[in-house]
Amino acid sequence: MTDSNQLLRLQIDSQLSNTTLVAMAVRGVCAMTTLSPVEINRLELCLVEIVNNAIEHAYGNEAGHPVEICIGLDKNSMNISVSDWGSSIPSDVIDSQEPEEINPDHPEAWLCSGRGLHIVNKLMDDVSYETDEGKNSFIMSKALRY
Amino acid sequence: MAFETREEGTYTVVLVDESRLDASIAESFKVFLFDQIDSGKNKIVVDLSQIRFMDSSGLGALVAGLKKTSGSGLFSLASAQPAVKDLFDLTSMDKLFSLHDSVADAVQGD
Numbered sequence: 545m546t547d548s549n550q551l552l553r554l555q556i557d558s559q560l561s562n563t564t565l566v567a568m569a570v571r572g573v574c575a576m577t578t579l580s581p582v583e584i585n586r587l588e589l590c591l592v593e594i595v596n597n598a599i600e601h602a603y604g605n606e607a608g609h610p611v612e613i614c615i616g617l618d619k620n621s622m623n624i625s626v627s628d629w630g631s632s633i634p635s636d637v638i639d640s641q642e643p644e645e646i647n648p649d650h651p652e653a654w655l656c657s658g659r660g661l662h663i664v665n666k667l668m669d670d671v672s673y674e675t676d677e678g679k680n681s682f683i684m685s686k687a688l689r690y
Numbered sequence: 691m692a693f694e695t696r697e698e699g700t701y702t703v704v705l706v707d708e709s710r711l712d713a714s715i716a717e718s719f720k721v722f723l724f725d726q727i728d729s730g731k732n733k734i735v736v737d738l739s740q741i742r743f744m745d746s747s748g749l750g751a752l753v754a755g756l757k758k759t760s761g762s763g764l765f766s767l768a769s770a771q772p773a774v775k776d777l778f779d780l781t782s783m784d785k786l787f788s789l790h791d792s793v794a795d796a797v798q799g800d
Contacts, residue, residue, distance in 0.1 A: 560714035651760040
């Protein structure tokens with residue numbers, strides 16, 4: 545059991561190779577919880593997807609910019625925010641919840657990108673996105689069971 | 691080198707010798723796959739046994755390989771670890787790909 549309201553704040557430079565650093569950090573925090581191995585893998589996936597988005601879309605894959613990750617634990621949930629100071633995600637992209645239709649007979653329709661947010665929306669219990677004075681934050685939470 | 695190939699019968703087995711197939715290497719992996727296909731290798735098995743973690747960018751590179759060979763070749767996957775299998779299940783990509791338990795299974799019947 546963890547104490548309530550514990551918070552870990554991390555910052556990486558906007559390079560895709562740095563996502564492993566925060567992925568390992570979140571796995572470490574997950575080890576303090578009752579999350580199952582499958583849930584930990586999924587949480588790692590969600591974090592990486594959102595950090596990738598910040599680097600690739602907010603900063604256009606340009607190194608030298610900050611990406612801040614806050615991992616909070618309380619009695620009931622694990623809360624993760626990923627923040628950048630680049631271009632914000634358009635609201636129509638955030639609001640898009642349409643699941644991808646898979647048709648094996650139409651290769652031309654198979655997507656090679658754009659699944660990240662759908663995965664996160666599917667796996668996390670709650671997600672939100674906010675922009676405040678140039679700081680964009682994607683916030684997601686996962687309920688913990690004790 | 692992170693990506694290696696070997697021939698097994700008429701198949702080309704592509705081994706991803708990395709524990710993470712993520713956005714940091716997805717583009718170079720896609721280019722590697724395309725180079726193989728463009729050089730005439732049209733029966734490809736990707737050996738995923740070393741990969742503990744894959745994100746949607748890694749998955750996208752595999753979809754690109756599958757698209758490029760569709761209609762003119764074979765493109766299948768082998769030895770996916772649980773987290774990778776879970777990603778295919780979550781995204782329904784298991785409907786598109788042939789997932790084999792091992793490379794031997796994938797090239798069986800050749």
